[in-house]
Amino acid sequence: MLLINNLFISASLYWWINVSAVFMVGIVCSSLIIPQILLVAFRKRLFDPQDERKLHRNATPRLGGIAFTPLLIFSIVLLQGINLLxxxxxxxxxxxxxxxxxxxxxxxxxxxxxxxxxxxxxxxxYRAKFIVQIIGGGMLAFSGLWIDNLHGLFGLYALPPFAGYLLTVIVVVFIINATNLIDGIDGLASGLSGMALLYYGIVFMYREAYIYAFLAFALLGVIIPFFCYNVFGNPKRGRKIFMGDTGSLTLGIILSILGIKACMGPMHGSEPVNPFATAFAPLIIPCFDVLRVFLHRLRNGQAPFAPDKNHIHHKLLSAGLSQRRTLVCILAMSLSFTVVNITCARWININLLLAADIAVWTLLNIRLTQFIKNKNKKKPIKTETFTDYAN
Incomplete structure (x- = not known):
């Protein structure tokens, strides 16, 4: 750390040293805290309830998300204190x-x-949760963190404050719930969020909005140990943990903050990529999935917020993939959408790009649904054999 105080290091190197440090602090602290959460959860028997929609069959705590916010704040504040010293x-x-x-x-x-x-x-x-999420979105909007420009989406550019504030609240609530609802199999919400946080961290380092890069990298460091316990932990040995709503809601609000800040455009100079694409490219999978499920429920006369098994991970599981392969498949899809959108946004109009994303996502789900139906038709029908005992 003495190098940080050396005036001969470049400003860029200084910030990369610090962002690496906040990332490592997050990893170390999370690695120490999560085993303690497991210990408390097992002693107090605070387990995730099981029902027909849950895939796990062992008693598993769902309090991993308790560590996210405190360790995020601790990592950044600690590094700031060290720098001041x-x-x-x-x-x-x-x-x-x-x-x-x-x-x-x-x-x-x-x-x-x-x-x-x-x-x-x-x-x-859920009504109470929506109210809290709306209040949270309102706080962001009135602080100056609001979507003030759509950068050509639907032909719109600069937005008046009222419209921008309202849109910001809607986007915050939407992203929070998308992150919460995608948390259906081991590692999915944390994996998608981790990729998004890495992406946002690099974007804000490039834009020189360093505190937002710290926010992204600190939380990324915190969720990496959780991801390992969640995906690779042995439930029979008490080493597996879920993030619960505490974790998914926290990830949702942080991703909202980073996405909205990214949508406000670069602070220094200009980018060759449309800021709207820059802001929301890594959130395509959870956002498109929750929107599709919501519309599917409305079309079938179901309650829009009723739980079901129609999410993308449920479909892939029904198609015969294991949980681990489903996780890898969805992470690969998210990475592909992000890379393609950021690359194509340099030359393709944002509206055409969004239409192409929707078309690809729709076709993917149609083909997957057809595959599942054909697979179920090929299943042998079990018949019972009755024996006639009459003389």
Whole structure:
């Protein structure tokens, strides 16, 4: 860390050293805390309830998300404190540049985090969760963190404050619920979120909005140990844990903050990529999936918020893939959508790009549904053999 105080290192290297440090602090702290959460959960028997929709058959705690917000804040504050001790106030200066946005973002995150804890422990009705999410979105909007420009989407550019505030709240609620609902198999929500956080971290490092890069890399570091316990942990040995609503809601609000900030455009210079594509490319899979499921339920006369097994991971499981292969498949799809959108957004109109995304996603789901139907038709029909005992 003494190198950080050396005036001969470049500014770029200074920030990369710090972002690497906040990432490592997140990993180390999460690796130490998650085993303690497991210990408490087993002693107090705080397990995820099992029902016909759940895939696990062993008692598994769902309190992993409790670690996310405190360790995220701890990692960033600790690094800032170390820098101040070394006589560097660069991080504090960068925070000061965004202090209003960050203050209300922290309040919104803590509000969502507390709601998630309550839901995991005693349950919260979805209407109450929606109200809290709307309040959180309103906090972001009124702090100055709002979608002020659609960058040509639907032919719209700069938005008036009222329309931008309303759209921001809708986007926040949508992303939070998309992240929450995609959490259906081991590692899916944390894997998709991890890829998005890595992407946002690099974007904000490029834009020199370093505190937002810290936010992304710190949370990425925190969820990596959780991902290992969630995907590779042995439930019979008490080494497996779920994130619960606390984790998925926290990931949702942080991804909302980063996505909206990215949509506001670069702070220095210009980018060759449309900011709207830059902002939401890594969130295509969860957002498209929840929208498709929502429309499917409405079309079939079902309650739009009723649980079912129509998400993309349920379809892939029905097609015969294992949980692990389903996870890899969806992560690969998300990576492909992100890379293709960011690459094509340099030359293709954002509206054409969005239409192409919707078309690809729709065709993919149609083919998958047809495959599942054909697979079920080929299953042998079990018949019972009756024996005539009459004399």
């Amino acid at each position: 070394l006589g560097r106030n660069d991080i504090a200066t960068n925070i000061q540049e965004h202090i209003t946005e960050l203050t209300f973002s922290l309040c919104a995150t803590l509000l969502i985090y507390q709601t998630g804890i309550t839901d995991d422990l005693i349950g919260v009705r």
